[in-house]
Amino acid sequence: MTQQPLILYDIPSTTPEKAWSPNLWKARLALNAKGIPYRTVWVEYPDIADLCKRIGAEHTGMRPNGPHYTLPVVQDPNTGAIVSDSFKIAQYLDKTYPDTIRLVPDGTAAFQAMFVETTTYKVMFLMYKTFLEKIVPLLNPRSSEYFRRTREAFFGVKIEEVAPPGPARDETWKEMLDGLSLVTKWEAEGKGIFMMGETVSFADIVMLALLHWVKIMEGVESKEWKDVMGTDDGRWAKFYQALEKWIWVDEGSYGDK
Amino acid sequence: MTQQPLILYDIPSTTPEKAWSPNLWKARLALNAKGIPYRTVWVEYPDIADLCKRIGAEHTGMRPNGPHYTLPVVQDPNTGAIVSDSFKIAQYLDKTYPDTIRLVPDGTAAFQAMFVETTTYKVMFLMYKTFLEKIVPLLNPRSSEYFRRTREAFFGVKIEEVAPPGPARDETWKEMLDGLSLVTKWEAEGKGIFMMGETVSFADIVMLALLHWVKIMEGVESKEWKDVMGTDDGRWAKFYQALEKWIWVDEGSYGDK
Numbered sequence: 001m002t003q004q005p006l007i008l009y010d011i012p013s014t015t016p017e018k019a020w021s022p023n024l025w026k027a028r029l030a031l032n033a034k035g036i037p038y039r040t041v042w043v044e045y046p047d048i049a050d051l052c053k054r055i056g057a058e059h060t061g062m063r064p065n066g067p068h069y070t071l072p073v074v075q076d077p078n079t080g081a082i083v084s085d086s087f088k089i090a091q092y093l094d095k096t097y098p099d100t101i102r103l104v105p106d107g108t109a110a111f112q113a114m115f116v117e118t119t120t121y122k123v124m125f126l127m128y129k130t131f132l133e134k135i136v137p138l139l140n141p142r143s144s145e146y147f148r149r150t151r152e153a154f155f156g157v158k159i160e161e162v163a164p165p166g167p168a169r170d171e172t173w174k175e176m177l178d179g180l181s182l183v184t185k186w187e188a189e190g191k192g193i194f195m196m197g198e199t200v201s202f203a204d205i206v207m208l209a210l211l212h213w214v215k216i217m218e219g220v221e222s223k224e225w226k227d228v229m230g231t232d233d234g235r236w237a238k239f240y241q242a243l244e245k246w247i248w249v250d251e252g253s254y255g256d257k
Numbered sequence: 258m259t260q261q262p263l264i265l266y267d268i269p270s271t272t273p274e275k276a277w278s279p280n281l282w283k284a285r286l287a288l289n290a291k292g293i294p295y296r297t298v299w300v301e302y303p304d305i306a307d308l309c310k311r312i313g314a315e316h317t318g319m320r321p322n323g324p325h326y327t328l329p330v331v332q333d334p335n336t337g338a339i340v341s342d343s344f345k346i347a348q349y350l351d352k353t354y355p356d357t358i359r360l361v362p363d364g365t366a367a368f369q370a371m372f373v374e375t376t377t378y379k380v381m382f383l384m385y386k387t388f389l390e391k392i393v394p395l396l397n398p399r400s401s402e403y404f405r406r407t408r409e410a411f412f413g414v415k416i417e418e419v420a421p422p423g424p425a426r427d428e429t430w431k432e433m434l435d436g437l438s439l440v441t442k443w444e445a446e447g448k449g450i451f452m453m454g455e456t457v458s459f460a461d462i463v464m465l466a467l468l469h470w471v472k473i474m475e476g477v478e479s480k481e482w483k484d485v486m487g488t489d490d491g492r493w494a495k496f497y498q499a500l501e502k503w504i505w506v507d508e509g510s511y512g513d514k
Contacts, residue, residue, distance in 0.1 A: 110453070
């Protein structure tokens with residue numbers, strides 16, 4: 001295969017795997033699942049907007065002061081394509097590399113989009129509130145300062161006050177576990193461990209990224225990881241084991257070289 | 258075809274079509290879309306539990322005082338099957354009558370279940386609050402009394418106080434229209450007018466039942482119907498027109514004869 005490796009722009013952390021953000025993991029897992037060669041380029045938070053403007057990556061939202069740029073972005077030197085947003089990346093990879101595992105089977109794009117949005121509110125955002133305080137120290141200094149400043153502006157309080165340990169955080173965590181059980185309930189309609197039964201699709205990539213986030217943030221010995229693995233009679237433990245083979249990160253390099 | 262007609266147990270109203278409840282319409286539209294011969298048996302609210310127990314229909318929920326029975330129920334004299342719940346009915350019909358339009362294509366059962374639940378909260382329940390007051394007078398006397406009594410127990414206030422005309426009801430209605438736009442946003446990921454693109458599935462039956470409910474409750478000259486038809490640049494008007502052919506009701510008979 002004469003195919004050149006793609007580039008995945010990701011945000012580094014000081015954790016052993018370096019990759020830590022669930023939305024970034026969604027794109028990485030899509031590439032890993034499909035076995036498409038790529039290399040990671042690590043970008044600190046304050047450099048994301050400039051990078052995106054320079055390489056021509058689309059913004060993913062609008063803010064009062066203009067377009068908002070986010071990672072993941074995938075750059076494909078084989079086609080010249082630059083794609084933002086993990087779901088759009090999965091769809092791009094499906095279209096461009098049709099001989100790899102299909103992550104958005106025909107006719108399911110709208111369902112996958114609904115799944116991404118629903119789990120963002122019912123699972124990811126609740127994890128995010130719980131983990132927020134722990135994200136700050138695991139980022140490199142420039143990203144850490146940027147993350148704290150922008151998130152405190154968003155929430156209007158110190159990061160430590162968003163979900164301090166105690167009943168409110170416990171409640172948020174419980175609500176997140178209920179979100180997992182909701183997905184389990186839907187999946188019971190299919191006849192398999194995945195959202196589409198026996199067939200893996202982007203929805204499962206999303207769930208794998210979210211489960212793995214708990215492992216990254218809390219560690220395998222934590223109450224939180226045990227909560228997740230025990231939820232729905234161990235169903236998420238089985239799910240994680242089935243797809244764990246896709247969880248790996250290359251060394252990568254800094255900057256766009 | 259030597260197939261005997263199935264029986265759909267439905268709740269009557271004094272509207273011209275008699276059928277009026279969105280969850281019942283979901284089952285009726287599934288039968289109509291598939292072209293499966295059936296006849297309607299009309300059952301008043303206070304008679305539902307006794308009917309279900311007598312014919313052996315499963316309850317669909319639990320209440321403090323025991324199992325809770327609801328319609329739709331479909332009875333199939335060809336197989337002896339008795340099926341409660343519109344989504345289960347659609348799945349039963351797919352399995353038993355495989356030569357008709359497939360409403361739950363392979364691998365989509367979990368997605369369809371997610372769609373049913375999401376639209377129940379984001380669309381149907383908001384319509385329900387808005388229409389509540391208008392449902393009472395369109396039911397026959399025994400059902401009307403039962404409906405008012407049980408719903409007032411549920412909400413803890415008079416039906417007229419749940420969403421009285423004014424800013425609160427306007428806000429609920431606006432939220433419902435936002436729910437429709439959410440579905441439109443997801444569907445934009447597919448490339449067609451339906452949730453699965455060009456392929457009709459149970460998700461579309463759900464949306465058709467909900468849209469038709471607005472027509473039944475408010476009429477074609479109402480602001481509400483015009484709101485819905487105008488939402489998302491007329492997308493729901495096109496959708497309704499495409500599937501309107503499935504909206505019909507047989508005369509039916511009272512009781513289980």
